């Protein structure tokens with residue numbers, strides 16, 4: 001039983017989507033709960049993938065290949081979790097901000113957050129402050145996560161935070177930001193709750209805030 | 216001894232010491248060009264003169280009615296490729312992708328790559344113009360003749376790597392590395408053969424150098440592993456590189472250090488743009504400056520769009536001090552001059568280059 005979880009982890013790290021799908025089926029058939037498969041198979045594997053990326057052992061493509069393998073298991077586990085009304089770890093609304101069309105980093109953040117056990121609502125690129133506000137009202141997430149790759153569009157992160165405040169929603173969410181030109185200093189200056197330099201760290205910081213610490 | 220702009224650029228590209236550090240930009244967005252000049256009907260040499268640039272290429276707002284970037288569809292693309300209406304020196308293949316346009320700026324972007332299967336390869340015929348059609352070469356030759364003067368003029372091309380990645384989309388490109396590497400190879404080969412045919416024509420024209428744009432990397436490193444780069448991309452990029460008979464600059468954003476040795480095997484004359492947020496120019500100069508010339512490194516994350524004129528001046532001075540000694544350095548922004556760079560900062564960059572760029576450099 002323990003073995004199959006270990007094998008799932010290895011399959012995700014090695015990017016083997018068909019194998020992870022099969023192993024997930026085996027695990028569920030063996031009577032392991034969907035929560036266990038998620039939290040002891042898929043999630044720790046993606047944490048390793050994130051670490052490997054940080055250390056320069058994995059490149060973006062490899063991270064995406066591992067994420068695909070993770071999804072091949074997650075897609076089996078998700079409907080079971082929903083039917084059991086299992087508490088998800090938390091929910092994040094993620095998008096690239098207005099005026100910005102770069103989505104590779106944002107997509108990786110979505111993948112890693114899902115691989116970290118969170119529910120993710122992806123608003124795509126070029127998301128206006130109004131779109132964020134509407135999504136927060138609709139989905140009531142724990143996190144709002146914004147990506148910007150251009151120095152000009154970074155300003156729209158501040159505008160989005162302002163719009164959330166104007167709508168009385170700021171206190172209801174934790175705000176995380178990132179993207180190549182974004183820095184911790186910038187995050188502090190616009191009053192974001194956290195900044196992360198890469199998608200793996202985004203999950204680590206979200207985890208810290210979820211358990212009530214400071215990112 | 217004073218040199219012409221062209222001599223200055225060619226000397227620096229040969230890693231020799233020119234009379235002063237030359238300035239060339241891969242691209243200056245047209246809205247910024249118009250802001251700098253205060254009008255839209257200027258010629259490329261007029262813009263160079265105003266800024267003190269030593270060369271030009273890319274595209275200009277000058278010419279007949281604007282051919283609204285956002286409006287180019289695959290149906291009209293070939294025609295506009297053969298018969299460019301505005302002054303351009305670009306020879307890029309189109310992205311084989313579903314394009315979107317930002318309603319506010321008209322800037323086009325890639326919504327989705329369309330090359331995802333063997334079946335989709337037939338799109339090459341639909342999208343790629345005939346690389347041997349004389350239209351564009353004839354038109355560009357006229358502009359070269361008219362505007363070249365003493366400036367170094369470049370044509371922009373691609374080696375095919377960026378075309379492959381963007382036309383597949385990074386996700387499909389990644390998955391195919393395990394599912395179907397031969398598909399990547401085939402797509403890349405087709406783009407590279409197209410560019411190689413283009414290069415055969417450009418070699419015979421009055422260009423002084425080529426600038427090959429193939430973004431491969433983000434801030435932390437290349438999109439793909441060095442192994443995948445070496446096995447799937449590099450051999451195809453070589454198809455183009457080996458046909459080039461002029462000095463040439465390789466451009467990729469991001470951190471290229473993890474694949475630098477393989478990249479250098481392409482035999483480029485220079486590497487651009489050495490983004491300060493991704494690569495340390497001091498390390499680049501020290502470790503590779505004896506093998507390639509270096510261009511770029513004036514920051515686009517903060518300094519040019521948000522910094523003060525004093526900060527621009529200080530950065531220019533610092534870069535010339537770091538990368539200028541012995542020659543082999545051409546100054547440029549860390550990508551292009553985008554329309555959100557402050558005009559006064561571009562002018563401050565121009566002034567600072569004249570002030571600090573004269574050889575022998577300050578100690």
Ligand code: B12
Pocket residue numbers: 060099100101102103104105106108109145146147148149150151152176177178179180181195196197198199200202244322324325430431432433434468469470488490493515516517549550551553
């Ligand atoms: C690929 C690319 C493009 C592609 C985008 C394709 C796509 N589907 O996304 C194309 C060709 C379309 C493009 C267009 C442009 N680009 Co561009 N592009 C890049 C490039 C080369 C790589 C970006 C990338 O995907 N990196 C890989 C990903 C994984 O990294 P990442 O996005 O940084 O994300 C990581 C972290 O930052 C973090 N993260 C990201 N988001 C978030 C969010 C949260 C909440 C958190 C916690 C973390 C986090 O996690 C990620 C994974 O670890 C960069 C160069 C660079 N050094 O980054 C330039 C770059 C971003 N582009 C630039 C420019 C100027 C442009 C254009 C204006 C060019 C032009 N003149 O047309 C246009 C603008 C279009 C627009 N309006 O958005 C500049 C921006 C400079 C600046 N500071 O303003 C850069 C930096 C290049 C440079 N040399 O200066 N580009």
